[in-house]
Amino acid sequence: MGRKLPPFAAVRAFEATARHMSVKSAAEELCLTPSAVSHQIKALEGFLDTQLFERAGNRIALTLTGKGYAGKLTGLLDTFLEETEAVREAPRILRVLSTPGFAARWLVPRLPRLDFARDVRLRVSNGAPWLDFATNDADVVIQWSDRTTPGLHVEPLMASARYPVISPELRQREIVRHPEDLLRLTLFYDETDDAWPEWFQRAGLAGAELPPGPTYPNCELSTTMVEQHQGVSLAYDAVVRGTIASGRLERLFDVATPRLPIYAIACPEPRAHDPRIAAFRHWLRAEAEAEGVVPQHLPQAAE
Template structure:
């Protein structure tokens, strides 16, 4: 049986992932005409179309969706085998919020790098929700309810908000006042917490920080009281760099979830990284880690 041209498969995968000839061309560093030519070549080889051409871009038809799944698996296997044979470093791309990255992930990541020196983890932080398919990101950590259609989602950390301050400030509820509150960009957390705690606070006052990470940095510097996600700041609390005020935390239905494409764990390194994240999260909460998948049980040298 004749085999399809490999270049056409790579062009097809990029165009199908981005659903745009122009964006696929930019990713592959070729012209849009070259992408269109390779797509026509592949469709001619298969004897049927894989896309519906629309005014605003491309849409996969049923045959295209089936073929994309097979292409991804084949190309991932080729890339993995090539990396093994050439002793190339494996790169894992992860997207997360600035607070999760700075407060929880980055302090732990050096341990993974020591265990797996041939795997590089590149962390991109931002509050924008990335598209795991079109942006070619392997993993994302998202704060939400766990409902992510078409993606695999595994809970990492539960979410509780607790008031904290530096050791230089009194860790007492009667020390709280509106002007000493540190807000993140959403501003609503203190109002929710004070209502649940039965306290009257002027939550319109205080300092508004650019994000929750900046609010915690201000609290560490002794500039006021912040609401912290306990799961992210356990190290600071244990070390005494921050102190909790004597009040029950505000529990949330939201949590931190690790998200990835369902087919990602065909790559053993991806499975190992996922299992490491689950183990780190479980240890931080004194829980047993869930199984990250059969592939994740493989330990790499």
């Protein structure tokens, strides 16, 4: 059964008149004529089947029923106004903190497909994004790895294998055809989770002496250097697919490391069901699922 509520305009007219004890003052507050206010009050009395005002000429007085009803309505309308203003003044901006690689190579190219993309404010961190939501000025963090943190809702987002990538220009210049050809090139290493030894082992070159090369704090820096024809990096498939499709990078060989979780969505547990955060999480998950990069055997995402 639907709620059988009185017309809101009639409620407002009665409450304003009862508060001012004047039809004229209520009409001025509501930008109506006194006749319209009187008509709304009579409509409310008809809906309630009870008299709210006693009338004597131009003078009015609340009945006992009217006085009790008016007192409750004023409190309810004050609360209604406060809640409405809170919604109107609430920031519509969704602040997202992520790694440079995730932002530049995965999120930004897809962001126009998000309904409220114009309200997303994206910031990147030089290293792994910090998860202290009291200080990181973020609503959502795309964290590196899927580790759980007390007080946070963490939802695994992406898993990926790794393989070498090179610029088309460098590949043509250096004539790279076999995995051992990489041993004479400049390789870029990761400060954390470097997997070159594992990749060479899977390529049949276990124990090979790896060439020297710079170490970077994140994979985005090394991938950018590859695009500038400076060497070869071990890239994450889920992150660089778009760059490879654009022709700026090429994958080398069919050998890849096993798929491992690389990104997860984190937000404070009390805000996990915030409509905007939940919508953003579900959109990220749908985009990742469409590409087949969501980790296997995931728990059901929270609704």
